[in-house]
Amino acid sequence: MAATNIETWQSATVIEVIPVAEAIARIVLEPSLPIKAEPGSHIDLMVQINGESVKRSYSVVEAAADGTRLVISVMKAPLSRGGSIFMHSLVPGTRLEITQPLQNFPLRVGAQRYILLAGGIGITAIANMAVVLKRLKADYTLVYVGRSREAMAYLGELEKLHGDRLEVHIDNEGSSLKVPELVGRADTGTELYMCGPIRLMDAVRRGWVERELDLPNLRYETFGNSGWYDPEEFIVRVPKLNLEVTVPQGRSMLEALEDAGAEMMFHCRKGECGLCEVRVIELAGTIDHRDVFYSERQQRLSTKMNCCVSRAVTSATGAKADAAHTGPAIITIEPN
Amino acid sequence: MTVVSATSSTTNKVLPHPLNAWYVAAWDHEVTRKPMSRRIANRPVALYRTEDGNAVALADACWHRLAPLSMGKTLEKDTIQCPYHGIIYNSAGRCVSMPAQETINPSATVPSFPIVERYRYVWIWMGDPTLADPDLIPDMSQMSSDEWAGDGLTIHAACNFQLVLDNLMDLTHEEFVHSSTIGQEELSESDFVTVREGNKVTVTRWMHNIDAPPFWLKNMRDKFPGFEGKVDRWQIINFEAPSTINIDVGVAKAGTGAPEGDRSQGVNGFVMNTITPETDRSSHYFWAFMRNYALDSQLITTQLRDGVHGVFGEDEEMLMAQQAAIDANPDYEFYNLNIDAGGLWVRRILESMLAAEGRLTPSA
Numbered sequence: 287m288a289a290t291n292i293e294t295w296q297s298a299t300v301i302e303v304i305p306v307a308e309a310i311a312r313i314v315l316e317p318s319l320p321i322k323a324e325p326g327s328h329i330d331l332m333v334q335i336n337g338e339s340v341k342r343s344y345s346v347v348e349a350a351a352d353g354t355r356l357v358i359s360v361m362k363a364p365l366s367r368g369g370s371i372f373m374h375s376l377v378p379g380t381r382l383e384i385t386q387p388l389q390n391f392p393l394r395v396g397a398q399r400y401i402l403l404a405g406g407i408g409i410t411a412i413a414n415m416a417v418v419l420k421r422l423k424a425d426y427t428l429v430y431v432g433r434s435r436e437a438m439a440y441l442g443e444l445e446k447l448h449g450d451r452l453e454v455h456i457d458n459e460g461s462s463l464k465v466p467e468l469v470g471r472a473d474t475g476t477e478l479y480m481c482g483p484i485r486l487m488d489a490v491r492r493g494w495v496e497r498e499l500d501l502p503n504l505r506y507e508t509f510g511n512s513g514w515y516d517p518e519e520f521i522v523r524v525p526k527l528n529l530e531v532t533v534p535q536g537r538s539m540l541e542a543l544e545d546a547g548a549e550m551m552f553h554c555r556k557g558e559c560g561l562c563e564v565r566v567i568e569l570a571g572t573i574d575h576r577d578v579f580y581s582e583r584q585q586r587l588s589t590k591m592n593c594c595v596s597r598a599v600t601s602a603t604g605a606k607a608d609a610a611h612t613g614p615a616i617i618t619i620e621p622n
Numbered sequence: 623m624t625v626v627s628a629t630s631s632t633t634n635k636v637l638p639h640p641l642n643a644w645y646v647a648a649w650d651h652e653v654t655r656k657p658m659s660r661r662i663a664n665r666p667v668a669l670y671r672t673e674d675g676n677a678v679a680l681a682d683a684c685w686h687r688l689a690p691l692s693m694g695k696t697l698e699k700d701t702i703q704c705p706y707h708g709i710i711y712n713s714a715g716r717c718v719s720m721p722a723q724e725t726i727n728p729s730a731t732v733p734s735f736p737i738v739e740r741y742r743y744v745w746i747w748m749g750d751p752t753l754a755d756p757d758l759i760p761d762m763s764q765m766s767s768d769e770w771a772g773d774g775l776t777i778h779a780a781c782n783f784q785l786v787l788d789n790l791m792d793l794t795h796e797e798f799v800h801s802s803t804i805g806q807e808e809l810s811e812s813d814f815v816t817v818r819e820g821n822k823v824t825v826t827r828w829m830h831n832i833d834a835p836p837f838w839l840k841n842m843r844d845k846f847p848g849f850e851g852k853v854d855r856w857q858i859i860n861f862e863a864p865s866t867i868n869i870d871v872g873v874a875k876a877g878t879g880a881p882e883g884d885r886s887q888g889v890n891g892f893v894m895n896t897i898t899p900e901t902d903r904s905s906h907y908f909w910a911f912m913r914n915y916a917l918d919s920q921l922i923t924t925q926l927r928d929g930v931h932g933v934f935g936e937d938e939e940m941l942m943a944q945q946a947a948i949d950a951n952p953d954y955e956f957y958n959l960n961i962d963a964g965g966l967w968v969r970r971i972l973e974s975m976l977a978a979e980g981r982l983t984p985s986a
């Protein structure tokens with residue numbers, strides 16, 4: 287409801303595009319209607335894919351105090367449908383359509399202690415919060431987790447800025463994060479803000495619940511959610527509408543159904559609200575639930591799914607989607 | 623036409639209000655376990671106390687369908703429940719329960735505003751919470767000091783907050799608006815000194831060897847029974863941004879050294895005023911009259927409160943009429959006189975705060 291969630295579209299000029307890590311570009315934008323960007327805010331932006339405008343969300347990594355410069359960072363995702371490739375091909379002077387900063391992940395001022403946890407490109411949602419907490423002289427630890435040093439954007443800058451408050455864990459250097467140890471450091475006065483791969487965030491959430499800490503003190507940004515499995519192409523059948531639609535790797539089931547002319551209900555399009563829920567009638571494969579609307583119990587039942595983010599995969603074992611599958615998953619649904 | 627520049631404009635008739643500043647949201651006793659609603663700086667705010675007694679301010683509109691949380695009820699610890707579909711929020715404005723589903727939507731929050739209780743008031747910060755430094759709360763220490771006694775009330779004034787500040791920064795109006803109580807012609811005749819320092823402005827006026835007006839004669843007689851004779855009278859107006867004006871007022875037996883600092887032969891009061899913008903055209907005007915004599919007389923506390931209440935009713939009437947005339951005459955500008963110096967410094971300070979927020983715009 288906050289005013290910062292009202293989408294005000296404006297044009298923006300690309301000022302600079304520079305690489306900051308393996309496959310990650312830092313993009314500086316000059317918006318035409320600048321407003322202050324709060325920590326945790328993001329912008330929606332129109333990318334061009336095969337001549338079509340598609341909306342993508344990017345965290346504001348840093349911003350001028352008056353909002354006249356906004357910095358985002360984009361990772362070139364191999365499985366993307368083309369949005370990140372478009373972003374990486376931008377050159378200074380290009381005009382883009384963007385929203386004014388939107389807020390789904392607000393930083394609350396006044397907690398006793400903070401843990402900020404960033405996994406990979408998730409640092410984009412966290413970096414600005416750390417800057418504000420430093421300015422407020424708050425008690426915070428910034429935990430930054432990555433595969434390899436080369437893949438971690440802004441590492442050098444963060445080390446300089448946050449000194450001892452920065453804690454780095456790097457898989458290929460043998461210093462991987464031990465989640466129980468991290469969660470073990472939280473107490474009732476701690477707020478933990480995180481953005482990263484779903485496995486990491488899920489492990490933290492489990493640890494948080496186990497320790498019986500207050501769930502509202504665990505904050506996370508969801509729009510960058512990855513799934514439990516790599517996205518695969520799958521088939522969705524809708525007998526009621528006499529439809530059979532192929533959902534390609536880089537497109538959501540909701541989008542594919544809309545493309546095929548189905549009139550779908552939705553609101554958030556990022557797995558939070560539960561409005562795009564469809565009933566699952568038959569399933570050859572497994573559902574990769576990527577939403578945060580269902581409880582674990584509901585996800586296990588798999589009688590429904592939120593089609594804006596969740597997908598079907600071939601493997602029925604629940605283990606990592608195996609490469610040697612026999613064909614695409616097929617899911618039969620009834621829309622709401 | 624009006625030309626506005628960040629440093630020199632004082633030609634706006636009414637001003638928007640700075641947001642990065644502390645305003646009084648309520649008297650401490652107004653905020654209870656039963657939520658209340660108050661519009662502050664154009665935004666409806668729900669105010670309540672937690673089980674532990676801490677004051678909380680949340681945006682008064684539920685995240686779901688914008689139902690006013692102030693119509694809901696407070697629950698255990700620091701929580702409040704929306705009256706419509708039962709979403710429960712904690713004091714940080716975060717959803718802790720969504721009755722209709724098994725999980726909590728991570729976006730479910732309402733804005734929560736920084737709050738500090740001080741000087742018998744609940745102060746609120748409506749702007750950027752990362753700038754809310756409690757040290758910026760204006761000094762109103764007489765409100766909660768053992769050396770001062772008194773009480774006050776709230777006026778709902780149907781005018782822009784700046785008009786109230788103008789009113790308090792220039793007390794020559796007393797001769798005309800408050801002729802039966804505190805007004806006297808020496809007010810307009812006597813000289814005054816205006817000093818601006820940072821975000822403070824002081825206007826000092828002394829009237830020597832005059833007759834005490836009825837209000838002050840009564841106060842003198844409360845302390846010095848049967849007092850007759852001339853007095854030296856003072857008014858020292860202290861403004862502190864964004865909108866607090868504490869006026870050091872009093873009279874002392876003429877020639878006993880009050881102007882030089884010995885006030886022992888007189889009575890001293892502090893008129894404590896702090897103005898909270900409600901909308902661009904209305905204000906919550908919190909005031910109190912504190913005195914430093916007859917501290918244990920509840921009778922005098924009540925008499926003074928009721929007396930000042932009557933005086934301020936006269937201001938309220940004038941301010942409403944002035945705002946209506948401003949709105950009815952959009953093409954006419956203000957003319958600034960020598961007596962407006964204090965009020966114009968206040969406007970300078972507010973305009974520079976607004977400019978820093980990027981919110982200084984010409985207005986009617």
Ligand code: FES
Nearest residue numbers: 555557560562594
């Ligand atoms: S549209 Fe909100 S969960 Fe899918």
Ligand code: FES
Nearest residue numbers: 684686687704707
């Ligand atoms: S409006 Fe508050 S719960 Fe629906």
Ligand SMILES: [Fe+2]
Nearest residue numbers: 796799800937
């Ligand atoms: Fe007055």
